[in-house]
Amino acid sequence: MKKRLKVLLLIMITGILLVFVYHNDRFYSEEIMKIKKIETIEKDTSTNSLGLKEEYQTKKIIGYITNGEKKGKKEEVLYEESYSSVVTEKYQVGDKVFIKDNEIDGLKRDFYITLLISIFILLIYIVGEYKGLLSLVSVILNIMIFYIGLFLYFKGINLLLLCITESILFSILSLGISNGWNKKTQSAIVSSITTIIMIAMVVGVIAKTTHYSGIYFNELQFLTVPPEDVLLPELLIGCMGAVMDVAITISSALSELIEKNKKISKEKLQESSKEIGKDIMSTMTNVLFFTYLCAGLPLFVLAIRNGYSMTQYLTTNYSLEITRFLVGSIGIIATIPISTIISIHLLKGEKI
DSSP states (O other): OOHHHHHHHHHHHHHHHHHHHTGGGGGGEEEEEEEEEEEEEEEEEOOTTTTTTEEEEEEEEEEEEEESSTTTTTEEEEEEESSSSSSSSOTTOOOOEEEEEEEEEEEEHHHHHHHHHHHHHHHHHHHHHHHHHHHHHHHHHHHHHHHHHHHHHHHHHHHHHHHHHHHHHHHHHHHHHHHOOSSSHHHHHHHHHHHHHHHHHHHHHHHHHHHTTOOOOOGGOOSSSOOOOHHHHHHHHHHHHHHHHHHHHHHHHHHHHHHHHHTOOOHHHHHHHHHHHHHHHHHHHHHHHHHHHHHHHHHHHHHTTOOHOOOOOOTTTTHHHHHHHHHHHHHHHHHHHHHHHHHIIIIIOOOO
């Protein structure tokens, strides 16, 4: 009953917050217009060298200013919209947009962002209760650590050293705050850190030996530093979440088994860990695969539409995403035996 009351209270607070954000136009210095009507004035079609057609529309957007000295005044703005929306946005009646020099300067998105964050927090509390909120706290702290790391990098600190340090802090904070400070958490933290350091060493040696041959850095071409300096730290941060997830799963499972049967042998624990590893290995590698797949999907569709063959794109532009996926998957697989060894040693006090 208490949980229901807390959820209802949280929903009420969320509702009040959403109403406030939707009507907070007066706090913005930029002029904001609420769209009341959209009229299509002109249509045009352009064709590129590949024969692909793109439709463009010139629209008259009519609305009312919602803040500042011109509040309540009717405003009309001409806006060109493309079918693909690569360089333009699509607006609809009811949207609020920023106006600058009698032109639309972007959509006011704070309401939608607040709505998504509110739903996320509500679901975290409903499903995870107090632990769920603690995991949210760990996410906020990790964001702060990541930002501090970027600040230190721009001050001249080595990026790889920063990322390894951040990975250690991410493990301690995320697992410690979410699961409490106990032996299974300590086991998961040690396993995560050991795996990340091992990956850093192995990938570092391979990268130096092969000189990153076979990897195309097309999507990193706008960096002002060599892409190689960023790739290894990026790979470590990218697989950190999956490694921690596998480590705490193995550690928690073995902890439960030991708690239920103090006399369970290390051979039985190894066998159980192996079976658990088989179950989570496939799902976790698929999580990584689909994560990196969707990250590169927009550019993939754009490339195919502009004449690239699938093989050509996968072997050039997508090689970086494949590398990220493979390194993350190696981290997941390596975490299983590492977590098993460390968990049995810390939880049962036995060496393998």
